[in-house]
Amino acid sequence: MTATQLQIGPHxxxxxxxxxxxxxxxxxxFRTLCREFSGGKGLFVSxxxxxxxxxxxxxxxxxxxxxxxxxKPRSIQLYGVDPVTVGKAVRMIVDEDLAxxxxxNFGCPVPKVTRKGGGSALPYKRNLLRSILREAVTxxxxxxxxxxxxxxxxxxxxTYLDAGRIAVEEGVTAIALHxxxxxxxxxxxxxxxxxxRLKESVPEIPVLGNGDIWSAxxxxxxxxxxxxxxxVVGRGCLGRPWLFGDLxxxxxxxxxxxxxxxREVAAVMRRHAELLAEWLEDEERGVIDFRxxxxxxxxxxxxxxxxxxxxxITSCLAELDALLAELDLDxxxxxxxxxxxxxxxxxxxxxxxxGWLDDPYDCAGVSADAELDTSGG
Numbered sequence: 083m084t085a086t087q088l089q090i091g092p093h094x095x096x097x098x099x100x101x102x103x104x105x106x107x108x109x110x111x112f113r114t115l116c117r118e119f120s121g122g123k124g125l126f127v128s129x130x131x132x133x134x135x136x137x138x139x140x141x142x143x144x145x146x147x148x149x150x151x152x153x154k155p156r157s158i159q160l161y162g163v164d165p166v167t168v169g170k171a172v173r174m175i176v177d178e179d180l181a182x183x184x185x186x187n188f189g190c191p192v193p194k195v196t197r198k199g200g201g202s203a204l205p206y207k208r209n210l211l212r213s214i215l216r217e218a219v220t221x222x223x224x225x226x227x228x229x230x231x232x233x234x235x236x237x238x239x240x241t242y243l244d245a246g247r248i249a250v251e252e253g254v255t256a257i258a259l260h261x262x263x264x265x266x267x268x269x270x271x272x273x274x275x276x277x278x279r280l281k282e283s284v285p286e287i288p289v290l291g292n293g294d295i296w297s298a299x300x301x302x303x304x305x306x307x308x309x310x311x312x313x314v315v316g317r318g319c320l321g322r323p324w325l326f327g328d329l330x331x332x333x334x335x336x337x338x339x340x341x342x343x344x345r346e347v348a349a350v351m352r353r354h355a356e357l358l359a360e361w362l363e364d365e366e367r368g369v370i371d372f373r374x375x376x377x378x379x380x381x382x383x384x385x386x387x388x389x390x391x392x393x394x395i396t397s398c399l400a401e402l403d404a405l406l407a408e409l410d411l412d413x414x415x416x417x418x419x420x421x422x423x424x425x426x427x428x429x430x431x432x433x434x435x436x437g438w439l440d441d442p443y444d445c446a447g448v449s450a451d452a453e454l455d456t457s458g459g
Contacts, residue, residue: 086333088288088312090125090183091226091255093155097333098312099124099301099326100258100290101319102230103159103187106374110150111357115350116319117152119340120326125157130187133162133171147180148361155182159230161190162214163200169217176223184222186214188231188245191264197433202232202264205245209443215252226255230292230314233276235432236265239439242276246284258290258314264432268317268425278308290314296421298325298332298339317424321378323350341415344383348406351379355402366397382419385409 088098101108101116101124113126128147135143149156158181162168168186175181188211190201205211219227229249234240242259249257259280261272272293281289288311291304301313319325324340331337342350354375359368376393385393389405396402 088125088256088290090155090228090288092224093125093183093226095125095312096123097330098288098290098305099329099333100312100314101126101326102258102292102314102316103127103130103185104316105129106371107320109146109358109361110148110153111354111361112323113153114150114357115323115354116326119324120330122152123330124326125155125183126153127157127159127185128181130159130161130190131171133160133164133167136160136171137167137174149181157181157183157185159185159187160218161187161200163198163204165210165213165217168214169221172218172221172225172227176221176225182225184218184225184227185258186218186227186229188229189260191232191267191432193430193433196235196264197435199435199438203235203432203434203438205231205241206235206239206438206442207444208244208248211245212248212252215249215254219253227253228256228258229254230258230260232260233263233273235434235439236263242280243283246280246289250284250286254287256288256290256311257284258292260314261291261293265430267430274304274308277304277310281309281311288312292316294422296423298328301329302332317422320424321375321381322423323354343411343415344380344409344413345411347379347383348409348411351375352399352402352406355399359399365399369396369398369402372402378423381423382416383409383413384416 086097088095108127108129116126131143131146147158158175160171162171172184175184188202188205192201195201196203231242231245233242246257259277261274261276274291277291290312291308291310292314295301295304295313295315296318304310304313324342328339355369355372358371359365362368373394373396376390380390393405396405
C-alpha cells in the first residue's frame with residue numbers, strides 16, 4: 083500500500099510530495115502557485131541558498147529566504163562546502179527563526195561547482211560529508227535536517243549508499259535521491275532501482291525518490307516500485323504548477339489529471355507574472371523574470387514561433403495581457419504538452435579538482451568559490 087503521509091521531524095507532510103528546489107524557479111511566487119493548486123498540501127522548498135551568502139546577509143539571498151505567512155512548514159535548502167560556514171548558516175536560521183526545516187544540497191551537477199569539489203562531487207569525500215552533516219544537525223537543534231543527493235559522480239564512482247549510511251549516523255531526518263549520476267546531468271532515464279536500494283539500506287529514515295516524475299501516475303508508480311516514502315518533483319512542474327493538484331488527487335484516491343485549455347493556462351501565466359512583480363516590488367523586473375517560464379507554459383500549444391518570441395521579450399503586465407489576448411485561447415490541452423520538460427542534457431564528463439578521486443576519505447577543504455548560486459540536482 084502506498085504511504086499517504088511523510089514525517090519530516092515534527093512535520094507531517096500529506097500527501098508525501100515535495101517541490102524540488104530549483105534556482106531561479108522555486109521562489110515565493112512559484113511556491114504560492116503550487117500551493118494554491120495543491121490546496122496547501124505537500125512540502126514546498128525554497129530555492130537553493132548558498133550558506134556563505136546567507137551568513138554574509140547578501141541582499142538577494144535575504145529576499146530569497148522570505149516566506150509567505152501561509153507557508154507551513156517553512157523549508158530552506160542550503161548549499162555549502164565548508165562545515166564551519168554551514169554550521170553558522172544553520173545556527174543563524176535557528177536563532178532568527180528563519181525556517182522550520184533545513185535541506186542540504188549535495189546533488190548539483192553543474193561543472194563550475196563540481197570542478198571545485200562542490201555539489202554532487204562532494205559526497206565522494208566521505209569525511210567531509212560527515213563533517214558538514216554533523217555541523218548542520220548539531221546547529222539545527224530541534225529543526226529537522228534532510229539532504230538531497232545523486233547516485234554518485236559517474237558509474238565508476240557511486241556514493242549514495244555510503245552517503246546514506248553516513249547521513250543516518252549523523253542524525254539526518256530524511257534523504258532524497260535523484261536516480262542519476264552527476265555525469266548524466268538530466269539525460270537518459272532515472273535509475274529508480276537505486277532509490278529502492280537506498281530505501282533497503284537505510285530503513286531507519288524516510289527516503290524520497292526524485293527523477294522522471296512527469297505526472298501523478300509516475301509518482302504513484304515510483305512509490306509502488308521502489309518502496310520510497312515520498313516523491314520530489316522538479317522539472318515536471320515547470321509551466322505546470324497544477325501538477326501538485328494532480329498529485330494530491332492521486333494520493334487521495336483518484337481524479338483525472340488537469341487538462342487546462344490555453345485560456346486557463348494564460349490566466350495562470352498572468353497570475354505568475356503578477357506575483358513576481360509584487361514579490362520583486364518592480365513590475366518590469368517581475369515580468370522579465372517571468373519570461374523564462376513562457377516556453378514551458380505554452381509547450382505543445384499552437385502559439386507560433388513569432389508569438390513565443392514576442393512573449394519572451396515582454397516587459398510589463400499590460401504588454402503581456404495584450405499578447406495573451408491575441409492567442410487562440412480556446413485550444414484544448416495538447417498531447418505534446420505531456421512528458422519531459424526542462425533540461426535534458428545527456429552524459430558528460432564530470433569536471434573535478436585535480437586528484438579529487440585519489441582518496442575518498444581525504445578531508446581536504448573545498449575552495450570557497452565552489453559556493454555559487456546555481457541550480458540543485
